Amino acid sequence: MKNNSISFPTPWTIVSLGEIAEINPKLTAYERLSNDLEVQFLPMKLVEEVSGKIQLSEVRKIGEVKKGYTPFENEDVIFAKVTPCMENGKIALVSNLKNGIGFGSSEFHVIRSSNAIKAKYIFYYLVRQQFRNEAEAKMTGAVGLRRVPKQFIELAPIPLPPLAEQQRIVSKIEELFSELDKGIENLRTAQQQLKVYRQAVLKSAFEGKLTKDWREQHPVES
DSSP states (O other): OOOTTOOOOTTOEEEEHHHHEEESOOOOGGGGSOTTOEEEEEOGGGBOTTTOOBOOOOEEEHHHHTTTSEEEETTEEEEEOBTTTTTTTOEEEOOSOGGGEEEEOTTEEEEEEOTTSOHHHHHHHHTSHHHHHHHHHTOBSSTTSOBOOHHHHHHOEEEEOOHHHHHHHHHHHHHHHHHHHHHHHHHHHHHHHHHHHHHHHHHHHTTTOTTHHHHHHSOOOO
16 A cells, blocks of 8 residues: 555554554454354445444344354454455444444454554544555455455554544544535435425416516506
């Protein structure tokens, strides 16, 4: 990944993601739990593109999912590694998992933050179009079933500000995104109002209201 042309602030450093986060960490705690314990189940279809929103609508028993699926915990970042899900931005920070544990598609990489980096900071960095473009360029495998290798995630350079500044960056991103969402909602409202206004104009036109003043100025001779 290229970052040679970018000048970062003095307190920041550049590290590889694998230096400050675990990639596809082993989750062995569930092995000691009852196979009947209910946990979150997260297939690819329940992860929205780019927004990071997930639908926590499916629950399974551990015994049904502990083989063949990817385990993760609250505050892990899940990253779709297969085409076209990765290119479309199926990346999310998971939270509110039932019993704190989830299992999902085997086509997820899992990134677990450390004390050096905020999980939300990782999520916003990975979901960027630039990162996804670079990940796409490093995909391996046959056409139609290409995947981002684990090594790409491990070696990916990431700018690392101090923790307090990471939190400020995350807060500022969310503040600006919230303003954008409000703008989109206002635009939708305006578009809906415009549709109503257009119909009102047409209604008035064929009720003679639009030309009322004109008629008064141009009376019909009897």
